[in-house]
Amino acid sequence: MEPNQTPSSSGKKLGIGIAVVALLAVIAVVFGTKKSADTTSTDTSTVSTDTTSDTSANGGQTTTSTTSAPHETTNPNASEYKDGTYTATGSYQSPGGPDKIEVTLTLKNDVVTKASVKTEPGDRESAYYQNIFANNYTPLVVGKDISSIKLSKVSGSSLTSGGFNDAVAQIEAQAKA
Amino acid sequence: MASQLNFEAIGTRWHIDIYEALTSDQESVLSVAIHERIAIFDLNYSRFRADSLVTRMAHAAGTYDMPQDFKKMHDLYKKMYEVTDGYVTPLIGQTLSDAGYDAEYSLQQRAELHTPSPWEEIMQYDHPELVIKFPALLDFGAAGKGYLVDIVAEVIESYGIYQYCVDAGGDMVHRGGVPIKVGLEHPDNSDQVIGFVELRNNSVCGSAGNRRVWQTSKGTMHHIIDPKELSSPTNILAVWVIADTTLLADGLTTCLFFASPQALREHFTFDYLIMRPDHSVEYSDNFPVTLFTQ
Numbered sequence: 001m002e003p004n005q006t007p008s009s010s011g012k013k014l015g016i017g018i019a020v021v022a023l024l025a026v027i028a029v030v031f032g033t034k035k036s037a038d039t040t041s042t043d044t045s046t047v048s049t050d051t052t053s054d055t056s057a058n059g060g061q062t063t064t065s066t067t068s069a070p071h072e073t074t075n076p077n078a079s080e081y082k083d084g085t086y087t088a089t090g091s092y093q094s095p096g097g098p099d100k101i102e103v104t105l106t107l108k109n110d111v112v113t114k115a116s117v118k119t120e121p122g123d124r125e126s127a128y129y130q131n132i133f134a135n136n137y138t139p140l141v142v143g144k145d146i147s148s149i150k151l152s153k154v155s156g157s158s159l160t161s162g163g164f165n166d167a168v169a170q171i172e173a174q175a176k177a
Numbered sequence: 178m179a180s181q182l183n184f185e186a187i188g189t190r191w192h193i194d195i196y197e198a199l200t201s202d203q204e205s206v207l208s209v210a211i212h213e214r215i216a217i218f219d220l221n222y223s224r225f226r227a228d229s230l231v232t233r234m235a236h237a238a239g240t241y242d243m244p245q246d247f248k249k250m251h252d253l254y255k256k257m258y259e260v261t262d263g264y265v266t267p268l269i270g271q272t273l274s275d276a277g278y279d280a281e282y283s284l285q286q287r288a289e290l291h292t293p294s295p296w297e298e299i300m301q302y303d304h305p306e307l308v309i310k311f312p313a314l315l316d317f318g319a320a321g322k323g324y325l326v327d328i329v330a331e332v333i334e335s336y337g338i339y340q341y342c343v344d345a346g347g348d349m350v351h352r353g354g355v356p357i358k359v360g361l362e363h364p365d366n367s368d369q370v371i372g373f374v375e376l377r378n379n380s381v382c383g384s385a386g387n388r389r390v391w392q393t394s395k396g397t398m399h400h401i402i403d404p405k406e407l408s409s410p411t412n413i414l415a416v417w418v419i420a421d422t423t424l425l426a427d428g429l430t431t432c433l434f435f436a437s438p439q440a441l442r443e444h445f446t447f448d449y450l451i452m453r454p455d456h457s458v459e460y461s462d463n464f465p466v467t468l469f470t471q
Binding site: 136140141142150153156 | 342358452462
């Protein structure tokens with residue numbers, strides 16, 4: 001059984017990079033995903049100055065979006081972003097009319113501790129695209145000892161098969177013999 | 178007052194909580210009825226038993242008169258097969274067995290792995306008859322345990338008991354007015370949970386891709402095998418689904434290894450939480466979870 005490891009500071013840095021890229025990619029894709037590319041407006045500036053969203057028209061077939069991670073800093077203790085909750089609202093033109101999407105990020109020590117996407121359901125097509133990204137996203141969950149929380153039950157898979165675990169133990173024992 | 182039945186069956190721990198007062202006589206009658214019902218299910222659908230119905234199908238083509246409870250399970254499997262473009266299929270049985278996930282839990286690959294045949298080529302169900310055109314080892318591991326949880330719940334309700342929780346190794350159904358707190362086991366550490374959900378009058382099932390792993394010529398395998406790639410998917414560390422039935426919740430945990438939640442939600446009503454290998458988590462709006470972060 002492996003202990004649950006607390007990620008190192010550099011791991012957190014990497015984590016935020018990935019998380020922010022993922023979030024911004026989501027934002028860019030949501031804003032970029034539309035049939036007509038001439039009426040889009042985006043606002044992601046509150047999140048990262050590195051963000052670029054290229055949603056120029058190209059026949060309405062595809063749109064490309066690029067995002068980049070915050071620059072790696074040589075001092076892992078220096079925060080690049082102020083702690084706080086950031087909200088950006090973007091609007092985009094869907095075939096059914098204008099639609100809005102609201103993205104909220106909570107940053108602490110450059111770690112995204114919470115992220116959510118709120119949408120206002122528009123027509124069917126934009127509802128589909130909104131639905132894709134209207135997940136709740138948490139970049140890093142950690143374990144807490146079961147004994148420290150009052151629970152009625154635990155759901156997982158370690159209990160599914162005593163026989164299986166026995167078999168693994170036997171094979172390990174054989175391998176060592 | 179409450180009763181609790183704890184026992185081992187179909188390779189897992191069962192914990193049944195009855196939130197109503199039962200006499201010891203009622204309790205033992207119920208216990209016997211539950212055990213008998215589980216035994217019937219196991220005798221029909223376990224590919225780990227030499228004397229089971231599915232083992233007979235693996236040896237002989239023919240027309241099989243299926244038990245009454247087959248229809249619900251068949252219909253869900255057929256729908257999952259269609260919605261996932263064939264990725265979730267009961268015909269994965271032989272592949273799982275060849276990879277070592279067999280009756281003896283040998284966990285040693287015993288044959289080259291093959292992609293299972295298309296559903297239509299092997300079988301056709303016309304209630305209550307199942308025509309097996311070519312012998313095939315069916316595996317109902319994706320949703321069978323969840324279905325059995327629902328069936329045990331039916332047994333309990335047949336005794337006029339409507340407030341209970343049936344928990345088979347972490348896959349469970351709850352009925353009653355008082356919600357229960359269910360921890361979501363950390364896939365890397367079974368002494369920990371990453372959060373908990375409130376469960377009330379619905380079912381939760383979980384599945385993890387890093388448990389029950391073993392080595393084969395195709396790399397590390399776990400209990401789910403991609404029938405086309407013949408390897409185990411690594412995109413998900415753990416997944417939980419909440420749905421109205423345990424059958425559906427259990428089946429969808431496997432579907433989520435192969436299809437996006439958005440695509441699945443066009444066909445099924447459920448809430449989900451997916452934990453990725455980088456320990457990030459995404460979940461649907463109504464998944465009633467409290468997560469632990471830093």
